[in-house]
Ligand SMILES: Nc1ncnc2c1ncn2[C@@H]1O[C@H](COP(=O)(O)OP(=O)(O)O)[C@@H](O)[C@H]1O
């Protein structure tokens with residue numbers, strides 16, 4: 001069985017963060033492992049409080065996994081602080097995983113800051129160069145580039161600017177734009193649009209975490225990058241289509257097995 005590791009924050013409400021990542025890995029037949037960077041007291045309406053995890057135990061969690069278990073792909077989500085960004089970058093530089101998907105989580109749907117302003121420059125200089133793919137949403141890409149992103153042309157320019165920060169490839173997500181949620185991919189050579197159809201629901205908690213974890217799972221399972229992204233887009237679209245009302249705010253997306261019984265036995 002293939003393995004994937006998420007380095008991210010815990011969402012007590014179960015819709016985003018580590019919890020969404022592990023559900024997505026399981027749904028793809030991948031064995032999921034986790035390094036917790038922060039604990040959030042969160043539900044469908046708000047992030048009430050955040051406790052960062054001590055950097056020593058973050059280093060230990062990563063080392064405990066890599067010194068014992070083969071990791072096919074790593075996904076990075078909420079990091080919270082500059083110190084945690086630097087700690088994670090140092091560990092990745094030690095263990096050099098082949099695949100790193102970086103979701104540069106900055107603000108929750110409920111409006112809570114999940115990354116300190118001081119951490120942004122460390123994220124750009126220390127983590128982006130280690131990423132196989134970075135998956136910002138529009139507000140995150142605006143912070144990373146200093147550009148305002150409204151038009152299709154802005155999407156192209158933002159991708160070029162983020163690629164120049166050192167990531168091998170960029171997927172700029174269009175969920176926050178008006179109209180259909182089309183995402184733009186760029187790897188320094190080719191651009192391609194991953195087209196979506198807007199699903200009108202308030203239950204979209206955890207969409208970014210789920211998409212990046214689905215891409216991570218597909219890469220861990222050996223698919224090429226483009227196919228991994230295309231299949232992950234299908235997965236997140238179905239997960240949003242089948243999302244449900246849980247709690248009083250933004251309900252979670254629905255995680256489902258993305259392969260047949262026969263395919264599942266092939267994976268094990
Ligand atoms: N209402 C929606 N209908 C269909 N797809 C969506 C919708 N909202 C977001 N998406 C898609 O979900 C994925 C996550 O995007 P986005 O919501 O922008 O990320 P984040 O959760 O990081 O803000 C992207 O592929 C985006 O296009």
Ligand SMILES: Cc1ncc(COP(=O)(O)OP(=O)(O)O)c(N)n1
Pocket residue numbers: 008009010011016017018040042077078105107108109110114204205206207208209210250
């Ligand atoms: C612990 C934690 N990590 C990440 C997020 C943001 O997740 P995302 O998938 O972008 O979903 P929304 O919060 O935007 O719904 C989070 N909320 N908590």
